[in-house]
Amino acid sequence: MKSFIKIHKQDNVLLALRDxxxxxxxxADGVSVEVKDDIKRGHKIALQPIKENDSIIKYGFPIGHASQDISIGEHIHVHNTKTNLSDIQSYSYTPRFDENPYSNENRTFKGFRREN
Structure with missing residues (x-):
């Protein structure tokens, strides 16, 4: 089993697949990384040096920024990262449901209609 995965080619972190x-x-990527801390499965490891306020890139997108300098092989978690959403004070989920413009009348499908 692999020990880690780099999800996207632009990521600057590895994701631990085991402790x-x-x-x-x-x-990874031609770089030998010595792990600086014990890392739990599912947590991130710095693949390159990340300066304070630089983006933490996972899935090819910034998921936050470094709150301090992070060296190669360091554990990346809440102790050294901050969200990029800090300016948002509150969030409210307000989905909009439009009326279905398609009628169910005279609709067919390729299959067998069951009694239940």
Whole structure:
């Protein structure tokens, strides 16, 4: 089983697929990364140096920014990152449901109609 995954080619983090011990070496993108901290499965590891206020890139998009300098192999989590949504004070989910413009009359399908 692989130890980590880099989800998108632009990511500057690796995602641990298992618990990884401090001192283990990971090889990604031609770089040998020595893990600086014990990393729990599902957590992120810096693949390159990330300066304070630089973006943390996962899925090819910024998911936050560094609250301090982060070195290669360091654990990336709430202790050294901040969300980019800090200016949003509140959020309200207000979906808009439009009327269905399609009638169910005279609709067919290729299949068998069951009694239930």
């Amino acid at each position: 990884i011990q401090k001192g283990e070496r990971l090889h």
